[in-house]
Amino acid sequence: MNWEQLLSLKRFGDTNKRIRKEQDETRLGFEVDYDRVIFSSEFRSLQDKTQVIPLSQTDFVHTRLTHSLEVSVVGRSLGRLVGQKVLEKYPHLQNVHGYQANDFGAIVAAAALAHDIGNPPFGHSGEKAVGEYFKNGIGRKFKEQLTAKEYQDLCDFEGNANGFKILTESRAGREGGLRLSYATLGAFMKYPKESLPKKPTKHIADKKYGFFQSEKDAFIDVANELGLLKRSQSDISFSRHPLAFLVEAADDICYTIIDFEDGINLGLIQEEFALEYLINLVRDSINTKKYHQLQSMQDRVSYLRALAINTLINEVVNVFMTNEDAILKGEFSHALLDKSKYEAQINDIIKISIEKVYQSKEVIEKEIAGYRVLSELLNVFIGAVNNTYKNNASNYDKLILHLLPENNSVACDSLYVRILSVCRIVANMSDSYAILLFNKIKGINIA
Template structure:
C-alpha cells in the first residue's frame, strides 16, 4: 500500500513540453523507460566505476552499477510504501552525466573547465536529459517529469550557493526548487547508490587483488558477516564464502536504511510529498551506528583501493588523456564530429565553445576516449 507521503503520478507536476499521457504506463514509468532507451544510458556500458572499462570482464561499469542501484532502490522504496517507478527512474539516471574514467575523468575535466564554470556530473545528467539527447520530434532531451528532474538534480540534498552552470542554466527556465530536499523516492536512490558501491567495490577490490579477505575481516559489518557464513556453512569454498558474506553485508545495509527511515518518516509527521520536501532533514538515512561503520569501510577502500599504486598509475594515464584532448578540441573545433558543428556555429563566445567541448568529452566512453587519443596523439 502506497504511503500518503509517496509521490503520486496522478498529481505529478507534468513535463516542460506538454504531452498526452500513456494509457498503459504512469508518467514515472515512461520516464524510466525513456532513460533506459537513451543513448547516454547505453554508453554507461563502457564507462568505468574504478577500473578502466576494458581491464576485466567482471568489474562493475557505470551501467551494471546503475542497474544494481535501481534494484536496491526498488526494494527500499517498496518496503517504505513509496513510488517504486519514480525511485527507479532517478536511480537509473543518477550516473548519466559521468565522464569517461569515472571520478578521475571528472576531476580532470572540472579543472580544465574552471575558467568556464567548472564541471559537475550531477548537473551534466540534467543537461543530458533536458538537452543533449536529441531523438524526439517535439523536444530536445527526454522531456521527463518535474519530479524525476528534481530527483536527478538534488537526490543528495538541497543544492544552494554557487550552482554548476549546467544546473543553473536549466533551473533558470524550469524551477526545480533546488533549496528544498527532494522526494523520499529520490532520497532512496541516493542511499541505494551508497549501498551498491560500498558493496561492489569490496567485491571488485578483492577480485583485483588490491586487498585480501584477511585484510577486511577486522572491518565492522564484514567481520560479523563472515562469522555468520562460517557458522552456517563450515568449509565452504572460498568464492562461495565471499559471495555469501558480501550478500550479508548488502542485506545489513538495506535493512538498516529501511528500519531507520521508517522511524524517521513516522517522526516527521509528513502526510504529503510536499511536507517531505519541506522537512528540515532527510527522511531516508542510515542509522548513526551503521553510518559510523560505513565510514570505516570507506576509509579502508579509499586507502587500499581508490589510492592503490596500480590504480593511481592508471589515474595519471587517463588524466593525461583528458588533459590532452580538451585543449586540442578547443584549439581546433573542426576535429569534433559533424553533428556537433551546428552547436559550435551558434556558440556566441569561448565559454559556450568550452561547454560544447566539455559535453563531447563527457559523453565519451572509456574506450572511445582511448581510441581518439591514440588516433590524434599516438600512445599515452
C-alpha cells in the same frame, strides 16, 4: 512538501495534468522513465566507463553500467518498501489518487539508473580533470569572459549537473531531452542548487551542485512543479525531493559494499581481513552453517555481500520513515546511512577501500593518464569550436570539427554554451573511445 505533488507524472511539454488513476497499469509512466534511460545512447556509453578500476581487463570488475544497474535494483527495493509505509501513513494517496507502492520503486529505480549518466570517462578523476583544465590549465583564460557562476560550473564540472543536462536538454526533434516524469527528475536531483555559493552549509544537499546555468530555467520549472522548498532567497537552492535520499542511499550501499568486493576479487584486499569487516556488518543475519559450506572465496564474498546489502536496505527504510516528517519539511540534512546504526562498520569498509583500492597503483596510474587525455581533447575541441565561431578556423580545426556530433553548439553566440557543449561531448565518451581519439589526434599508432 506533500507526496501528491512530489509524485508528479508531468513531463516536459505537458499542457494537462497526468492523473495516476488514468495510467495504463501495463505501461506506467514512471516505468517508461526507466525504459527511456536504458535505451539512451548516453546510458549505453557507461558500459565502457570506469567505476573503480579504470580500464580493467578482468571480467568481474564493475563498470559504470553494471554499477548503475545494481544501484537501480537496490533503489527499486528501497522505493517499494518506503512506498508501502508511506501509503500506510497517508492512505488517501492510494484510496483517492491511486498511487501504489511500486510507483515509489519505479521512480527511485529510474532515477538511480540515471544517476551516473553524466559522468565523464575515467571515474571521478574525470570530473576533476575537466575542472582542472579550467581552474589551473589552459581553460583558465576564459575566466574573465564568463560570469562567476558560469566559470564555477566549469571549474567544478559536476557529473550530476551534466546528467540533468542530458535528461532535460532540448534539441531538434528531442524537446525536453528524454522527457522523464518530474517525479523521476526530482529524485535524480541529489544536489538541488547552483554551483555558487560553494558548499554554503554542511547540509548534504550543499555538498555539490546539481545543474549548470544553461539548465537553470528547466531546474526551476521542475522544482516548482514538485513543490520543493526554497532554501535561499538570493541564490537558487531547494530542499531535496524525499526520494533523492533513497537514490543516494542506493548508490552509497552499492559503492560501499561492491567496490569492496571488487577489491577482494582483485587481490587488493586480503580475504581474511576483508571477510571480517563484512561479517561485522551482518553478524545478526548470517547463517554460519551455510557460510562454512561455501568452498570458494567468490562464493563467500558473494554471500556476505548479499546479506550486507539486505541489511542496509532495511536500515535505510527505517531511518527514512523515522525522519519522514523532517524530510518533508526540508529539515533533514544528512545522508540516510550517516544516521545508520551501522555507520561505524560502513566507515571501516570505506576506509579500507580508500587505502587498498582507490589509492592502488593501478588506479592512480590510469587516472593520471585520464587527466592527460581529457585535457588534450578539451583543448583541441574548444579551440576548433571557438575558431570556427570567429571565422578564423584553420584546416586542422575544420578536420577536428568532423569528429564532433552534428548536434553540437558551434554556432552559438554564448561562449559558455559553446564550451559547455564540448565538455558534454567529451564527458559522454567512453574510456576507450577517449583514448582512441587522443591517440589519433596525437598521431600515435597511426598505420
